[in-house]
Amino acid sequence: xxxxxxxxxxxxxKNSCLMLGLDPNPEKMPKQFHKQAIGLIENGExxxxxxxxxxxxxxxxxxxxxxxxxxGVKIQMAYFEVLGSHGLLAVEHLIKVAKKQNLIxxxxxxxxxxxxxxxxxxxxxLEDGPLGADSLTxxxxxxxxxxxxxxxxxxxxxxxxxxxAKTSNPSAYELQDEIAGPLxxxxxxxxxxxxxxxxxxxxxxxxxxxxxDQLRQYREMLPHTWxxxxxxxxxxxxxxxVLEIQKQGLGVIIPVSRGILYASSGEDFVQKxxxxxxxxxxxxxx
Amino acid sequence: xxxxxxxxxxxxxKNSCLMLGLDPNPEKMPKQFHKQAIGLIENGExxxxxxxxxxxxxxxxxxxxxxxxxxGVKIQMAYFEVLGSHGLLAVEHLIKVAKKQNLIxxxxxxxxxxxxxxxxxxxxxLEDGPLGADSLTxxxxxxxxxxxxxxxxxxxxxxxxxxxAKTSNPSAYELQDEIAGPLxxxxxxxxxxxxxxxxxxxxxxxxxxxxxDQLRQYREMLPHTWxxxxxxxxxxxxxxxVLEIQKQGLGVIIPVSRGILYASSGEDFVQKxxxxxxxxxxxxxx
Numbered sequence: 001x002x003x004x005x006x007x008x009x010x011x012x013x014k015n016s017c018l019m020l021g022l023d024p025n026p027e028k029m030p031k032q033f034h035k036q037a038i039g040l041i042e043n044g045e046x047x048x049x050x051x052x053x054x055x056x057x058x059x060x061x062x063x064x065x066x067x068x069x070x071x072g073v074k075i076q077m078a079y080f081e082v083l084g085s086h087g088l089l090a091v092e093h094l095i096k097v098a099k100k101q102n103l104i105x106x107x108x109x110x111x112x113x114x115x116x117x118x119x120x121x122x123x124x125x126l127e128d129g130p131l132g133a134d135s136l137t138x139x140x141x142x143x144x145x146x147x148x149x150x151x152x153x154x155x156x157x158x159x160x161x162x163x164x165a166k167t168s169n170p171s172a173y174e175l176q177d178e179i180a181g182p183l184x185x186x187x188x189x190x191x192x193x194x195x196x197x198x199x200x201x202x203x204x205x206x207x208x209x210x211x212x213d214q215l216r217q218y219r220e221m222l223p224h225t226w227x228x229x230x231x232x233x234x235x236x237x238x239x240x241x242v243l244e245i246q247k248q249g250l251g252v253i254i255p256v257s258r259g260i261l262y263a264s265s266g267e268d269f270v271q272k273x274x275x276x277x278x279x280x281x282x283x284x285x286x
Numbered sequence: 287x288x289x290x291x292x293x294x295x296x297x298x299x300k301n302s303c304l305m306l307g308l309d310p311n312p313e314k315m316p317k318q319f320h321k322q323a324i325g326l327i328e329n330g331e332x333x334x335x336x337x338x339x340x341x342x343x344x345x346x347x348x349x350x351x352x353x354x355x356x357x358g359v360k361i362q363m364a365y366f367e368v369l370g371s372h373g374l375l376a377v378e379h380l381i382k383v384a385k386k387q388n389l390i391x392x393x394x395x396x397x398x399x400x401x402x403x404x405x406x407x408x409x410x411x412l413e414d415g416p417l418g419a420d421s422l423t424x425x426x427x428x429x430x431x432x433x434x435x436x437x438x439x440x441x442x443x444x445x446x447x448x449x450x451a452k453t454s455n456p457s458a459y460e461l462q463d464e465i466a467g468p469l470x471x472x473x474x475x476x477x478x479x480x481x482x483x484x485x486x487x488x489x490x491x492x493x494x495x496x497x498x499d500q501l502r503q504y505r506e507m508l509p510h511t512w513x514x515x516x517x518x519x520x521x522x523x524x525x526x527x528v529l530e531i532q533k534q535g536l537g538v539i540i541p542v543s544r545g546i547l548y549a550s551s552g553e554d555f556v557q558k559x560x561x562x563x564x565x566x567x568x569x570x571x572x
Binding site for chain 2: 112124142168172175
């Protein structure tokens with residue numbers, strides 16, 4: 001099924017446009033993980049091997065607890081890449097678990113490259129290899145020929161992408177505002193051939209939720225584009241501003257990471273994450 | 287030693303500004319690797335485990351043969367990520383070999399993200415973890431706060447970055463030309479605090495070698511910036527155009543991948559790669 005249709009059906013099934021962001025960070029993880037890590041490292045296992053297992057355990061238990069309230073998971077590659085090959089083992093494991101939970105999987109890798117190399121990234125993340133997922137965040141800085149290998153997988157393999165348009169960080173304006181017009185035109189064009197009967201295509205966009213006016217402007221410039229809107233919660237974005245740019249309950253995905261993952265630093269971290277996810281879910285129900 | 291000084295010393299020692307690009311692609315690799323792969327896969331090893339070993343073997347043997355003619359290696363992450371965690375095992379191995387060969391290591395990952403996540407990429411590639419290298423290619427699309435975690439490692443840990451400025455692909459102009467002025471100003475500014483007595487900083491730029499006029503324009507806009515100029519050879523860029531924007535033999539790095547890696551598809555692939563590297567080396571000697 002076309003990726004845009006799959007988003008629609010996941011959102012309707014769960015009555016949720018929330019996506020759980022998996023950003024494991026040892027500094028913020030509950031204390032019991034640190035105790036466990038110290039023990040295992042003393043027993044001779046490497047730092048990377050140990051934390052890879054703990055990342056997988058931490059993320060998996062929260063993912064399963066939150067499954068009733070979320071339509072998908074977003075795996076932030078950077079945190080796993082810190083652990084090298086061991087880190088990617090954890091990603092491969094989490095992809096398998098998320099598939100079993102029937103969650104839409106987004107790899108947040110912000111990948112970008114030219115022709116043949118871009119083709120390799122598309123093969124890595126939007127086909128059936130060990131890191132194969134439903135969708136990938138991509139950076140448009142290289143222009144169309146750095147995007148077409150990805151849109152090809154949207155057309156032929158029912159995968160999706162989210163193109164960075166306006167990110168949620170303070171200095172996003174420096175380069176992104178100059179090119180907002182041409183870029184949003186290109187995103188709409190890249191998506192045209194995968195536009196579903198729900199009005200949206202398989203080529204989404206990332207637009208930070210930290211500014212309501214901006215969300216509304218980008219919705220106008222991107223009328224047929226799913227908007228992934230990070231920044232609700234920790235970064236100060238408003239849930240209501242994001243919900244306002246939905247069309248018939250569709251067209252928006254709200255990733256939440258730290259607010260759920262680190263809801264508690266104690267033994268009850270799984271339960272508290274579930275409670276937090278449920279509260280966010282209540283707040284966005286139609 | 288400051289990264290810019292290390293580039294200078296590597297270039298002077300080898301009398302070379304050539305960097306070997308490692309872009310392993312099974313479709314182009316010599317036939318004996320395919321025979322070996324078929325055998326190992328029939329014996330029950332996974333596709334990814336088998337090709338990871340073959341990538342490492344292929345790249346390592348060429349790297350060692352070419353060491354006299356190159357000042358560094360550029361590892362293109364995309365090709366390895368196709369193999370997931372197994373692929374990164376090959377990268378980890380190649381980093382170790384390159385260190386022993388005393389080559390400058392550039393991870394070509396074109397990474398980019400916001401604050402805390404960007405910090406994770408900087409830790410992954412510009413510190414001492416399993417993927418820790420001397421330098422990383424980065425994408426500036428997110429603006430300053432997506433670059434500062436990297437420049438911090440340039441200042442404090444003697445690492446370097448190469449910021450995408452004008453890539454070598456046909457559609458590079460679409461977004462990059464609009465912002466060439468502000469971006470090149472920012473690159474010079476990001477590098478200011480690491481400028482060495484050779485006149486160049488640890489914050490380099492990627493400028494495609496496919497257009498001589500463009501190279502000269504970017505050199506003017508980036509007077510204190512090492513320019514990594516891909517596109518010589520396979521993509522049609524001219525070695526002389528690139529050499530012309532050197533200053534006292536410095537300020538330029540020329541990556542060559544396919545031209546060397548796939549110099550022969552037969553048993554003599556290592557020897558032919560060495561001959562090709564030597565010829566390129568002769569062509570750029572001062």
